[in-house]
Amino acid sequence: MYNSEITLNVNGENRSVYVRHADTLLYVLREKLGLTGAKPGCLNGDCGACTVDVDGESMKSCLLLAVEAAGKKITTVEGLQNHPIQTEFMKKFAFQCGYCTPGFIMNCYSLINKYPNADDIQIKDCLESNICRCTGYKEIEEAVKTVLPNSSKG
Structure with missing residues (x-):
């Protein structure tokens, strides 16, 4: 070894x-x-x-x-320290069992930092790389839109 x-x-x-x-x-x-x-x-x-x-x-x-x-x-x-995307996940009820939530949060965090003006297509493309078996993606999409500075708020 x-x-x-x-x-x-x-x-x-x-x-x-x-x-x-x-x-x-x-x-x-x-x-x-x-x-x-x-x-x-x-x-x-x-x-x-x-x-x-x-x-x-x-x-x-x-x-x-x-x-x-x-x-x-x-x-x-663990390193996000109450980033707004975490708060919005809670406000929008963008989780159920929670197992997939950290992965979604991290994917959304990267999207927000890389594309602060992401449009609906970029958001949907981002969310396609993660799977949630419990809930729809609508609430997650709304959480991301709420955090983006120039997005129409969800």
């Missing part, structure tokens, strides 16, 4: 951790760093429950090796 020590910048803090070369970022976040907001779902990139922000892009952490994330800025749902 080959281990390497890497440094991950997670939520603004450099964290050194020993990893196997095959460890996914999801595994390291949850099992080595205790950050359990990113959820294991399908483990093949389909569901989006494990989504985190890496250098301004939403990434499915089950598909990214931890060694690939070294030197990049990683933001997890």
Whole structure:
């Protein structure tokens, strides 16, 4: 078993951790760093429950090796510190069981930061990369629109 020590910048803090070369970022976040907001779902990139922000892009952490994330800025749902998108998810009841919610929040967070003037098509495209089995996507879409500065408010 080959281990390497890497440094991950997670939520603004450099964290050194020993990893196997095959460890996914999801595994390291949850099992080595205790950050359990990113959820294991399908483990093949389909569901989006494990989504985190890496250098301004939403990434499915089950598909990214931890060694690939070294030197990049990683933001997890734990690092948002009451970001407006979290508040709007609650106000708009954009969740039910909550399992997929951190992934949706992180995907929406990346969208808001990358495209502050996102239109309806960009929002729908963004939401297609995550799956929710409990609720419709309407409330999530409304939460995103409420946070965007120039969007028609949902």
